[in-house]
Amino acid sequence: MSNSSFPVPMLHSTIRIMAPFLLAALGGLFTELAGMLNIALEGLMLIGAFFSVVFAAATGSLFLGIVLGIAASVAAAYVFGFISLNLRANVFITGLATNLFAEGITVVLAFQIFGNKGVIRFENLARLPVLSIPSLQRIPVLGDILVGHNVLVYVSWIMVVVAAIIIYKTPFGLRIRGTGSNPGAVEAIGLSPKRYRMYAILISGFTCGLAGAILSLQMGAFVPGITAGRGWIALVAIYLGNKTPLGIFIACMVFGFAESFSNYAQGAIDVPADFILSFPYIITVIAMIGFSIVQHYRLKGSDT
Amino acid sequence: MAYLQMHGITKLYPASGVLANDAVDLSVEENEIHAVIGENGAGKSTLMKLLYGLEQPDAGEIHFRGKHVAIRDPLAANRLGIGMVHQHFKLVPDFTVAENVVLGMEPRKQGLFIDRQSAVKDVTKVIEEHGFSIDPKQKAKDLTVGQMQQVEIVKMLYRNAELLILDEPTSVLTEQEIESLFATLGNLLSRGKTIILITHKLDEVTHMSHRVTVMRGGKVVAVRNTSDVDKRELSRLMVGKDILLQVNRGPTTYGDTVLEMKEISIRCRGQERPLLDRIDLQVRSGELVGIAGVGGNGLAEIEDVIGGLRGATQGSMFLNGVDVTSFSSEQLREAGLAYVPADRLHRGASLPSTVRENCIVTKHHDFLRAGVLQRRDVREFTRHLIDQFSIAASEGMPAGNLSGGNIQKMILARELSGQSNFILFSEPTWGLDIASSQFVYEKMLELRERGAGVLLISSNLDEILGLADTILVLYRGRVVGRLENTDTLSKEIIGEYMLGLRDDSHGPHETNQTEVRRG
Numbered sequence: 001m002s003n004s005s006f007p008v009p010m011l012h013s014t015i016r017i018m019a020p021f022l023l024a025a026l027g028g029l030f031t032e033l034a035g036m037l038n039i040a041l042e043g044l045m046l047i048g049a050f051f052s053v054v055f056a057a058a059t060g061s062l063f064l065g066i067v068l069g070i071a072a073s074v075a076a077a078y079v080f081g082f083i084s085l086n087l088r089a090n091v092f093i094t095g096l097a098t099n100l101f102a103e104g105i106t107v108v109l110a111f112q113i114f115g116n117k118g119v120i121r122f123e124n125l126a127r128l129p130v131l132s133i134p135s136l137q138r139i140p141v142l143g144d145i146l147v148g149h150n151v152l153v154y155v156s157w158i159m160v161v162v163a164a165i166i167i168y169k170t171p172f173g174l175r176i177r178g179t180g181s182n183p184g185a186v187e188a189i190g191l192s193p194k195r196y197r198m199y200a201i202l203i204s205g206f207t208c209g210l211a212g213a214i215l216s217l218q219m220g221a222f223v224p225g226i227t228a229g230r231g232w233i234a235l236v237a238i239y240l241g242n243k244t245p246l247g248i249f250i251a252c253m254v255f256g257f258a259e260s261f262s263n264y265a266q267g268a269i270d271v272p273a274d275f276i277l278s279f280p281y282i283i284t285v286i287a288m289i290g291f292s293i294v295q296h297y298r299l300k301g302s303d304t
Numbered sequence: 305m306a307y308l309q310m311h312g313i314t315k316l317y318p319a320s321g322v323l324a325n326d327a328v329d330l331s332v333e334e335n336e337i338h339a340v341i342g343e344n345g346a347g348k349s350t351l352m353k354l355l356y357g358l359e360q361p362d363a364g365e366i367h368f369r370g371k372h373v374a375i376r377d378p379l380a381a382n383r384l385g386i387g388m389v390h391q392h393f394k395l396v397p398d399f400t401v402a403e404n405v406v407l408g409m410e411p412r413k414q415g416l417f418i419d420r421q422s423a424v425k426d427v428t429k430v431i432e433e434h435g436f437s438i439d440p441k442q443k444a445k446d447l448t449v450g451q452m453q454q455v456e457i458v459k460m461l462y463r464n465a466e467l468l469i470l471d472e473p474t475s476v477l478t479e480q481e482i483e484s485l486f487a488t489l490g491n492l493l494s495r496g497k498t499i500i501l502i503t504h505k506l507d508e509v510t511h512m513s514h515r516v517t518v519m520r521g522g523k524v525v526a527v528r529n530t531s532d533v534d535k536r537e538l539s540r541l542m543v544g545k546d547i548l549l550q551v552n553r554g555p556t557t558y559g560d561t562v563l564e565m566k567e568i569s570i571r572c573r574g575q576e577r578p579l580l581d582r583i584d585l586q587v588r589s590g591e592l593v594g595i596a597g598v599g600g601n602g603l604a605e606i607e608d609v610i611g612g613l614r615g616a617t618q619g620s621m622f623l624n625g626v627d628v629t630s631f632s633s634e635q636l637r638e639a640g641l642a643y644v645p646a647d648r649l650h651r652g653a654s655l656p657s658t659v660r661e662n663c664i665v666t667k668h669h670d671f672l673r674a675g676v677l678q679r680r681d682v683r684e685f686t687r688h689l690i691d692q693f694s695i696a697a698s699e700g701m702p703a704g705n706l707s708g709g710n711i712q713k714m715i716l717a718r719e720l721s722g723q724s725n726f727i728l729f730s731e732p733t734w735g736l737d738i739a740s741s742q743f744v745y746e747k748m749l750e751l752r753e754r755g756a757g758v759l760l761i762s763s764n765l766d767e768i769l770g771l772a773d774t775i776l777v778l779y780r781g782r783v784v785g786r787l788e789n790t791d792t793l794s795k796e797i798i799g800e801y802m803l804g805l806r807d808d809s810h811g812p813h814e815t816n817q818t819e820v821r822r823g
Contacts, residue, residue, distance in 0.1 A: 165417075171412065174399075174410060174418060175407065177396070177398070178407055181397060182396045186408070188378060188390065189378060189382075189407060191379075
């Protein structure tokens with residue numbers, strides 16, 4: 001691998017890798033703005049990953065697989081929301097429970113259906129369609145990086161714009177933000193903060209389901225724990241992105257790059273593989289520390 | 305029929321057993337300012353919550369503009385044309401004024417998006433029509449308190465409210481802001497609106513209202529034309545006749561000073577008027593000092609300072625001769641403070657914890673052996689307190705399962721078990737039934753006879769008059785009256801001090817000057 005071409009494939013895969021982070025974080029942004037710490041992103045993604053690939057294989061349709069995978073994730077989100085909001089359980093505990101449930105149910109079902117607790121390959125599964133626009137691809141460097149990904153990558157970009165419009169341009173978004181900032185104000189005008197929180201949770205179910213579908217469908221396989229902490233990193237991306245869609249997009253790009261780098265750096269650099277594999281997580285910790293330092297000074301600044 | 309007619313409104317809060325509204329009638333005419341006055345706990349706020357649909361009455365009917373109406377929630381109230389300006393503002397700090405106003409009734413374009421331009425335009429129109437001084441594009445968090453209140457009023461006008469309920473609107477305002485609020489009310493009146501003004505400030509009633517309904521103890525005691533009454537009569541109606549407590553307050557001799565406050569003040573940044581203004585206070589052993597006042601005039605702040613929960617910005621405090629001004633609540637307790645707080649459910653007790661844990665929490669060190677609580681000692685101690693104070697509870701029960709009266713008995717048992725020579729009681733019988741109140745009174749007098757110094761902070765004048773040797777009255781953070789409790793002292797007189805009609809301190813500045821001259 002020559003030195004000059006090394007960064008391009010690495011950046012190309014950055015774009016591919018960041019898509020699930022981005023979708024999960026955008027969903028989590030809605031719950032965050034509605035005033036809830038949604039730690040269930042990881043579990044909802046996992047459920048989406050499992051059911052989308054299983055249904056895609058069973059129906060022979062990628063599209064149906066994705067739709068049913070999202071449906072499963074939204075259903076799990078509803079249960080999570082119902083227990084947290086209507087039964088008033090602690091949202092951290094129910095989020096944790098959702099994650100543990102997702103981890104368990106996917107393996108149990110995999111074993112029941114396929115008799116296998118490990119990696120389940122679906123050999124006949126169609127690949128996710130790839131968008132290739134030759135005219136754009138001819139643009140040097142940028143064309144190689146941005147074009148030629150599967151369609152869901154581009155869907156995730158569209159979702160950034162859609163999320164921004166919903167949050168900032170619609171009455172629904174105004175009410176979601178009002179709910180998080182002062183639920184009492186929303187209640188005083190006769191709206192139900194609980195209802196808007198439920199909507200936010202269902203939205204996070206939708207985007208996490210799609211995020212999970214990308215993970216499993218691009219591999220054509222389900223691996224137990226396929227999400228590997230991506231839901232948690234998405235949660236960090238929400239804060240790092242300063243709770244805005246564009247900020248989240250940039251934060252997810254950083255995390256996508258970190259993972260891509262660690263994939264390429266294995267073998268290329270003479271550093272223990274364990275260290276390289278932990279690179280995305282180290283980046284997360286450093287980013288979080290940096291973010292809180294910046295926040296600290298910003299608060300101090302506005303105080304005086 | 306009147307514009308608004310509330311008839312036979314009754315509301316019982318089952319959790320506390322308080323009958324907040326007892327067959328209340330309220331009749332408001334179109335285009336008048338109708339004041340509803342009463343002391344804290346008289347039932348004014350409850351009545352308004354029922355009118356605005358925040359709560360549902362147990363009995364009674366509401367007729368509005370000639371129609372029998374059921375008001376299920378604030379949206380229903382808004383649809384009828386009823387709007388409420390809450391005492392504590394309900395604004396989203398990060399939203400602009402316009403966003404706060406339109407929230408929930410956003411103007412739309414293409415059916416999907418907020419039409420920001422017409423939102424700003426509509427809000428500007430309301431603001432200009434009524435002469436408010438707010439910018440629709442400013443963030444709510446950057447507004448002054450008076451401006452926030454304007455936003456709340458604009459919010460209701462934007463919703464086409466014809467009847468506006470203002471719940472103690474001046475309690476957080478400065479003098480200038482009060483003036484401009486009064487101007488606003490006049491303007492609203494000239495535009496045909498009807499206003500219900502909830503307050504316990506007599507100045508506002510006589511200045512602003514056409515008619516006044518006086519409430520006491522959940523009932524309506526009088527309805528008057530404002531022009532026909534003076535402040536003294538209103539104050540008499542508010543506090544009612546003297547009720548003699550069934551207690552025997554024998555003579556005691558005063559000993560050494562146990563608690564002393566010297567010129568204690570609390571000032572908040574950005575607020576003109578101090579919350580406490582140079583309070584001098586002395587409690588001697590064998591003396592029961594009562595502090596009276598309407599809520600919001602400094603009673604809670606005095607409680608907080610003595611309890612160590614809030615530092616004074618000026619002045620000093622001594623407990624048994626020790627300077628305790630900067631002590632934490634833990635240090636104060638070590639220095640001999642016993643304290644029965646007004647907020648017994650949160651500050652006085654831990655409801656999920658057991659009676660046992662609640663009883664030993666202030667002295668759990670005494671039950672340690674090698675760092676481990678001695679279960680048997682703890683049980684024995686708790687059982688002893690349960691017997692002695694006849695608390696209807698078992699020691700292992702969570703305190704939250706007890707009735708209000710028994711929770712208070714449990715707190716008393718704990719606080720009095722330490723044999724402190726100074727005990728602070730704040731609103732000790734609020735919400736208690738007669739038997740439990742009687743029990744509390746007897747305990748207080750027992751302490752006094754034992755030679756302890758007792759400080760009673762209470763907005764209940766009957767108990768102040770029945771129990772205290774010396775009475776201090778607070779008004780706007782100042783001691784306006786310092787009275788010996790003799791036979792000639794009556795509730796009416798204290799009431800006049802409480803409502804600012806009498807003032808022995810001659811205002812905040814003059815006291816200062818006399819002291820300067822003396823020095």
